[in-house]
Amino acid sequence: MITTGGGASTSVPSSGLPIASLYVGDLQPDVTEAMLFEKFSQIGPVLSIRVCRDIVTRRSLGYAYINFQSPADAERAMDTLNFEPIKGERPMRIMWTQRDPSLRRSGVGNIFIKNLDKSIDNKALYDTFGAFGKILSCKIANDDKGNSLGYGFVHYEKQESADQAIEQLNGKLLNDKQV
Secondary structure, three states: OEEEOOOOOOOOOOOOOOOOEEEEEOOOOOOOHHHHHHHHOOOOOEEEEEEEEOOOOOOEEEEEEEEEOOHHHHHHHHHHHOOOEOOOOOEOEEEEOOOOHHHHHHOOOEEEEEOOOOOOOHHHHHHHHHHHOOEEEEEEEEOOOOOEEEEEEEEEOOHHHHHHHHHHHOOOEEOOEEO
């Protein structure tokens, strides 16, 4: 079953500047800024990279922010590096940085998908639901060992995209399981 959240409107960044900042998630704990720089600077000029760390232990929290000089380079990085492994087998999950918390909390364009086959990963979810509009983020819920819990979330830029995805996929079979 696929369900959606709220109905408020989307906001534009208050700076009016084009966004060239990416969130990179699902990182191994030992991925460093230098490793990310090596990978992402091949795409274009990187202004800054920050691996987020626990304030007390200084251990990585498994995500980072990467700022490019140009939005086109950030877009190209998303297109070419999303779901690529950086260290080990775990693929990175790359999304646009969303600095407006009200957009995340509003529920606009958010859908919840349950009863997913355990073989569906973040990339498969992105590829399947990307047909309906621009995805701001998507994620399969996993246990401590990285195994799928059988549900996930997709956040679209526009509520219309979420509505269309629900209309087209609710009750349909994905990998032989009805969602």
